[in-house]
Amino acid sequence: MIGQLRMSCLRSVRSARCAGLTHSFSPPGGGSAFQSSGGASRSYSSRFQNTKKRRVEVLEREPEAPQQSVFGSQQQQAQQGFSQAPSASSMPSYMDQKEREQQQGTQWDALTQGTVAHMRKVYGTLATGIGIAAGASLFTMATPLVAVHPLIPSLAAVVPLMGLYYTNKHTHSETMRVGLFAAFTGLSGVAMAPLLKFALAVSPMVVPQALLITTGLFGTMTALSMFAKPGATLRWGVPLAGGMVVLMMAGLGAMFVPVTSAWYPLLHSVQLYGGLGAPPDSPALRRSPSPHTPPYTRAPATAPAPTPTVRPHHGAIARRAQVSSRCTLRTTRRR
């Protein structure tokens, strides 16, 4: 059949050449099989030359079929444990970066359930550490250990702190790391005992007042960072980093300036008020927008805390896998 068509085409071309006509021949199947122009300037083109088309990106939605691989089971666990996102029919399965930048709402709305559980754990551990430090301070004030220079327990507290920073839960036991944290907070409490004893001698109500004010400051800063728009506090990063450098220089300068010098109260005031106004690691800066955090992954407040079936270390990977399980971006090439 193809041979007959080819022969008929050649015959028609030959007859056209003979007649001196100029025409183009298109087979019924679509696409120009060849074109002919009159005279010697005739060029043949195959049907494969007209196929240079753009590669088409097709966003193809795949059904959420259970996968049998190990990674597939991790994806399912990540979906159950972290996000509990609504169904893909009610939410967009793919969000553009520009859409993500135009999101409205606060950072509280963008919190995931895993993040909320992590924050609860962190603040609970912080409260425990404050309690340990308070107990150590009370014990030190009741014993002759209060006469020890506060620099000694302060430097000693650096040792468990470095041990905590240079270990992780995958290489060391959790018990040892909890012990390091308790040692750090306890030694910090011992270091603060002389100051607390002096403050209690000045006025017994100073310490509870300072505790309340500090807790209020922490709560206010955390609330401000939570109810701010995503990325609203990022612009404070550079001024606060500059302020931190100034504070460090003021602290170093105050160590070498005599008390009788006129620079001493200035450096002391800069360190005191500046340090209060710009804490080195403000919680407001702790929340920066992440491009991998879709807002719809926040679970309702009544949902239980997730069980860490997948290590949260792979939180970002799990979220990415969750998105890729719903939609797959495929690049198809026209054959």
Place this chain on the structure above:
Amino acid sequence: MIDEYEMGEDDHLKHAADLFIDFKMVFSRVLMLLMGRMDD
């Protein structure tokens, strides 16, 4: 803290130690301020 968690750092002890250092610094400064006010 939250950003670090989303980037994969889920060590709550490390984050709690960071917050404890901040809390201690703010507390000591507030205490000094209140003590100075009591002296006046």
